[in-house]
Amino acid sequence: MNPWRPGRQSLRRRLLTTVMVPLLVLLLLNSLITYVGALIYANHVHDENLIDDTLALVQMMATQSQDGRISPQAQFLLEYEPEGRNYFSVFSVKEGLIGGNPSLHPPDGVFTASPEPRLYGIQIEKHALRAASVMMTNPRDANDQLEVTVAETLHDRHVEARQILLLSIPAQTLLIVAVFLLVWLGVRTGLRQLDPLTTQLANREHDLAPIGDQAVPVEILPLTRTIDGLFARLRGMLALHERFIADAAHQLRTPLAGLSVHAERAQASSDPATISDALKHIQRLIQRANRTSSQLLALTRAQTTEHDVGDSEPLNLATLIPELVGQRVHEALAANIDLGYDGQSGPLWIDGDRHRLQEMLDNLIDNGLRYAGSGALMTVELWRDGEDICLAVEDNGPGVPPAWLERLGERFFRVPGSDEEGSGLGLAIVQRIVEWHGARVRYFNASSDGGLRVEVIFPAMPHTERLI
Incomplete structure (x- = not known):
């Protein structure tokens, strides 16, 4: 039989899949984090350059512009960008636009008392821009103020972020592949530690001894x-x-x-x-x-002492035991034995198995019918004693010598001197069924004149469990 045939579940494949999927997700997440980090870095660099360009324009306006105008050469250099377009504007508080793009006007609230350029975002002609503005005194009129603004598109910033991402992806992929190979080798080596256990079990034929915990991962x-x-x-x-x-x-x-x-x-x-x-x-x-x-x-x-799910159920012995005793009355009459029942009123609940309880009671009654003798009295009693429920079967037959009482319940044990035929299994069956129910059994003579009394003490079921 091929253990690797298609469709068969593979622990190695499942382990590798469990590791590989998170690694791929980690690669995507790391790429996203790398791109965001690169974009933040590019924005920081370009913002610094934008501030420098704004200060350079201010310096040019203060030292080189005699009439307050900007030469065509300077305007070309300010607006030139190979992949997009740069913008600038100079507004006079008194005269209005002096030079540059008339749409590039700082919004209200940009300027503060600080003389440093202020950075903000703006949109012109459906282009998102990053702008820097600063106020300066008009070199031609000391009573006038100029609003100097330089702006640029975001194209270069995204391009640089993508370049950084593309440079990092090969290294990250190589790292993921290396980790995957190491994990594959680790899983392969780890699963090989199961080989000795597999060989040990394969070499067994009829040996059911425990494997034990030694040398087991x-x-x-x-x-x-x-x-x-x-x-x-x-x-x-x-x-x-x-x-x-x-x-x-x-x-x-x-x-x-x-x-x-x-x-x-x-x-x-x-x-x-x-x-x-x-x-x-x-x-x-x-x-x-x-x-x-x-x-x-x-x-x-x-003798099957283990409980399986569904083997036991809540049983009311106050209704079950009289019913089972009634089924044996005709046999007792045929054996000329007076079989009676004396039970406590009110429900008496235990957790048990009806068929096993019937088998137990039948064997107790059979034992009395067989050994009590013709004309004997036999009584089945049921009562509650604190947290226990007691069931007793008593007869007034010859009883059992005290020396043999402790051996009742052993397989094939029969009281010496008994003339009745029997297998010696009836009370052994009772003993095992009592143990299965977690109960206990006691054997003793009912009186000094004889008569055997067998008492079975069951743990009572709590009321809360009966309601579940």
Whole structure:
């Protein structure tokens, strides 16, 4: 399989794209900043030259103009510009325009008490101009003032700014290319550090041991830890499968062997009574194998301790438990056992799974039906105790010797001396379901005369959570 086929996502390509796009944006932004900076610099230089030209015109008017007029040669030099046009004007307060462009008149408010030329922007003949104006005393009339103005178009300023930009772009582009190459080499070298991990995983066959954090780059630790979590879940699932196979082989060996023996008896005998007896044993062994296999599957499901989204929901035990108990009344009557319910009024909410709770209660009731004996009493109780909700199943049967109470809930454990057939899985299933719900279970004799009492204590669901 080609990992580089078109359409496949590439981490290297994504990293380079993630870096390249900002670099191109940075190049454009830097070019804009460079152009604006160059334009500011060009404006500063030209403004200085404009002020010098204005002062030069003032000096010429004061020293060389005997009649207050400007010679045609001086006017040509003032207005000459290869790519545009320069402007000047000299206005007398008394006489009006003395020379230059009549449209170039300083706006009101330009002049102040300062003798320095004033810079401002103006528009003439659809041309944007930059102008400098200054007031001087008329050399022919001391009582008259002259407004001297020199202006130029903005063409040269923009040309110089573009020239500076064009000079800087190649250097900036070269720098961006160099940075991109360095990033490409860095990404390529960095991704190569994944090769040992890839090789390590590729060389594994059935090894689900954790990868660990040694020699793993910090940036991919979340990935390796997620893989370790997956390995842990797989190990747990495989352990459940292996345990199920071992349990099935252990529990089904005896009924299968019995089936074989009684089948051979039926085949070898012509006596109808013997054949009938053998068939009865076969039927009983089949029922036992069926129950054992069902309990093994239930135990395997109950041993899954992790919660998935949607596995649990708010359950009101005050309505659920009586319903489940009612479903077993007919079986209790058939076994000549008085099955009853005693529950507290009012809602009793927990966060749980209905099917698992039914499986748990069925196994508790089955345990009583099987071992309490004919004529026994069995009561299912439900009440609230502070922040806990308690469920109890009690019978008045023979009970369990105190030495064996702690072992109740172990897989395949059966109280020694019991004559009833069983797989020893019922209370083990109860134990696992209780753990799945984050609850706890207690086993003890109901009284000194016997009788087993099993109590399951669930954490109550807060009222605010029930409203969500």
